[in-house]
Amino acid sequence: MPVPTVELRFTALPAHVRTARLVAVSLARRAGVADDLLDEVRLAVGEAATRAVSRHRTSCPAEPVLLRLTDTGDHFTAEVVDVARDPSPAAAPPALALATLAETAEQAHPDADLDESLPPGVDLAVIGGLVEDVQVAAGPGGCTVLMAWPTSAGR
Amino acid sequence: MPVPTVELRFTALPAHVRTARLVAVSLARRAGVADDLLDEVRLAVGEAATRAVSRHRTSCPAEPVLLRLTDTGDHFTAEVVDVARDPSPAAAPPALALATLAETAEQAHPDADLDESLPPGVDLAVIGGLVEDVQVAAGPGGCTVLMAWPTSAGR
Amino acid sequence: MDLSLETRTEGDRTVIEVGGEVDVYTAPTLREQIIALVEAGQYHLVVDMERVEFLDSTGLGVLVGGLKRVRAHDGSLALVCTQERILKIFRITGLTKVFPIHGSVADAVAATG
Amino acid sequence: MDLSLETRTEGDRTVIEVGGEVDVYTAPTLREQIIALVEAGQYHLVVDMERVEFLDSTGLGVLVGGLKRVRAHDGSLALVCTQERILKIFRITGLTKVFPIHGSVADAVAATG
Numbered sequence: 273m274p275v276p277t278v279e280l281r282f283t284a285l286p287a288h289v290r291t292a293r294l295v296a297v298s299l300a301r302r303a304g305v306a307d308d309l310l311d312e313v314r315l316a317v318g319e320a321a322t323r324a325v326s327r328h329r330t331s332c333p334a335e336p337v338l339l340r341l342t343d344t345g346d347h348f349t350a351e352v353v354d355v356a357r358d359p360s361p362a363a364a365p366p367a368l369a370l371a372t373l374a375e376t377a378e379q380a381h382p383d384a385d386l387d388e389s390l391p392p393g394v395d396l397a398v399i400g401g402l403v404e405d406v407q408v409a410a411g412p413g414g415c416t417v418l419m420a421w422p423t424s425a426g427r
Numbered sequence: 428m429p430v431p432t433v434e435l436r437f438t439a440l441p442a443h444v445r446t447a448r449l450v451a452v453s454l455a456r457r458a459g460v461a462d463d464l465l466d467e468v469r470l471a472v473g474e475a476a477t478r479a480v481s482r483h484r485t486s487c488p489a490e491p492v493l494l495r496l497t498d499t500g501d502h503f504t505a506e507v508v509d510v511a512r513d514p515s516p517a518a519a520p521p522a523l524a525l526a527t528l529a530e531t532a533e534q535a536h537p538d539a540d541l542d543e544s545l546p547p548g549v550d551l552a553v554i555g556g557l558v559e560d561v562q563v564a565a566g567p568g569g570c571t572v573l574m575a576w577p578t579s580a581g582r
Numbered sequence: 583m584d585l586s587l588e589t590r591t592e593g594d595r596t597v598i599e600v601g602g603e604v605d606v607y608t609a610p611t612l613r614e615q616i617i618a619l620v621e622a623g624q625y626h627l628v629v630d631m632e633r634v635e636f637l638d639s640t641g642l643g644v645l646v647g648g649l650k651r652v653r654a655h656d657g658s659l660a661l662v663c664t665q666e667r668i669l670k671i672f673r674i675t676g677l678t679k680v681f682p683i684h685g686s687v688a689d690a691v692a693a694t695g
Numbered sequence: 696m697d698l699s700l701e702t703r704t705e706g707d708r709t710v711i712e713v714g715g716e717v718d719v720y721t722a723p724t725l726r727e728q729i730i731a732l733v734e735a736g737q738y739h740l741v742v743d744m745e746r747v748e749f750l751d752s753t754g755l756g757v758l759v760g761g762l763k764r765v766r767a768h769d770g771s772l773a774l775v776c777t778q779e780r781i782l783k784i785f786r787i788t789g790l791t792k793v794f795p796i797h798g799s800v801a802d803a804v805a806a807t808g
């Protein structure tokens with residue numbers, strides 16, 4: 273029996289992040305991930321896909337982002353792979369990213385800094401805060417975020 | 428601007444035909460395909476994906492089926508690609524497939540033939556009956572079904 | 583949405599109320615239900631499709647298979663369907679000439695054959 | 696589901712009722728709405744998130760940006776949110792300490808600051 277795997281490759285556009293979420297949640301549900309974890313799957317896969325799209329748009333807008341979804345039997349895994357070869361400086365550790373966020377948010381009178389971009393690393397900090405089982409592999413040729421959730425078969 | 432394209436590669440399993448339908452309809456809607464054509468997209472993509480899954484299960488169950496969805500601006504296209512190298516005999520022409528279907532259905536006392544498999548070619552006949560713009564390219568290395576629908580931008 | 587199946591008897595007919603999506607993933611369940619009814623001696627079936635949300639050719643195959651099975655016992659298989667989007671695939675495939683298609687379960691039960 | 700936005704005034708506050716999904720695809724629309732209100736001199740905003748179905752960090756970024764903008768005019772930005780699944784991302788990111796979060800629009804309007 274082949275392992276049930278779905279790969280979604282999408283042009284680095286914001287709209288396709290929605291497709292990534294839709295497919296991830298639909299397959300997670302079918303794989304038997306608990307209902308109360310599905311919101312977590314939706315948000316975590318969305319964050320990882322948004323991050324990959326944003327990295328591609330900076331570095332290689334014509335290349336697709338990959339989302340690989342696998343039902344291993346006892347786990348449902350979601351792997352988001354980007355091939356951004358010009359990555360932003362190594363992501364800040366989650367705690368630092370969140371401290372910077374709180375600090376910028378509390379600045380009462382920003383000088384000119386009115387843009388909405390979050391401090392680097394907030395996306396990974398959100399994923400880390402949500403998902404217990406997550407691995408990030410970053411290198412000069414891109415970044416992979418691998419997340420796993422138990423299925424009913426694995427509980 | 429890269430052309431918005433989503434590629435879905437899925438293990439040849441019945442459950443994943445649902446994912447193919449879900450993604451196709453969701454992207455077609457977002458591309459601006461008219462609401463009253465979305466049922467057509469759902470059914471036609473489902474038929475093509477079911478056919479590809481069935482061909483792979485006979486010939487190459489470990490290899491994934493490909494669904495490529497593209498928003499060209501004035502059209503939304505769905506391409507289902509199988510690589511079944513041991514294809515069933517060339518599909519019957521649609522009219523013949525449907526005549527055979529009606530005939531088998533009307534057999535009052537079938538001998539032993541109680542299986543539910545449809546005569547070959549019914550799937551393509553349904554697609555042909557639904558979709559105006561469809562091209563089928565069959566060869567010894569697999570088969571591609573390419574379907575296109577106008578978007579609001581193209582009307 | 584997944585398949586839902588409910589069966590009940592009305593006179594000498596057995597009504598199967600089908601809901602949700604009948605496709606390559608769920609069609610085996612419908613097939614097994616029909617086989618079980620025929621094996622239990624129910625040869626006059628009414629398949630109520632008013633709550634079906636999706637039906638593809640795999641689903642048609644199961645209905646054709648069911649028709650063959652009941653006819654082998656001089657039985658009948660009638661459909662209840664008024665949904666245009668479901669009727670469409672019966673029209674395309676010419677099966678509107680093969681299955682009696684009724685507007686309501688009451689009509690299907692009242693009809694002979 | 697797509698984003699929906701409705702704005703109305705209650706006393707000296709402007710309430711933005713947000714519905715649907717706030718993500719990388721729709722966040723720009725929310726940002727433009729907030730910018731337009733600030734440019735029109737509305738510096739006390741209440742963002743009602745009770746009908747939000749999804750909010751990611753891009754949406755948080757827009758809210759943080761809005762907070763910075765109104766504070767530049769000594770204004771305020773309060774949130775209305777009782778949905779656990781939406782509150783979760785504010786907790787994870789520590790932003791529950793940055794935004795006043797109320798249980799109803801009435802509470803948010805009654806609160807000072």
Ligand SMILES: Nc1ncnc2c1ncn2[C@@H]1O[C@H](COP(=O)(O)OP(=O)(O)O)[C@@H](O)[C@H]1O
Nearest residue numbers: 298299301302445448449452453469583584636
């Ligand atoms: N956003 C959507 N766009 C199009 N179709 C949808 C959408 N949401 C649900 N559907 C329908 O739901 C079906 C499967 O939904 P899903 O929840 O993935 O399946 P299941 O109920 O088996 O888990 C699809 O085939 C499609 O008809």
Ligand SMILES: Nc1ncnc2c1ncn2[C@@H]1O[C@H](COP(=O)(O)OP(=O)(O)O)[C@@H](O)[C@H]1O
Nearest residue numbers: 290293294297298314453454456457696697749
């Ligand atoms: N079957 C489903 N499984 C999971 N999520 C779904 C499903 N159907 C709809 N959704 C939700 O709907 C959102 C987008 O639906 P879609 O119809 O594709 O977007 P839009 O409204 O922009 O066309 C997804 O992000 C998801 O939250």
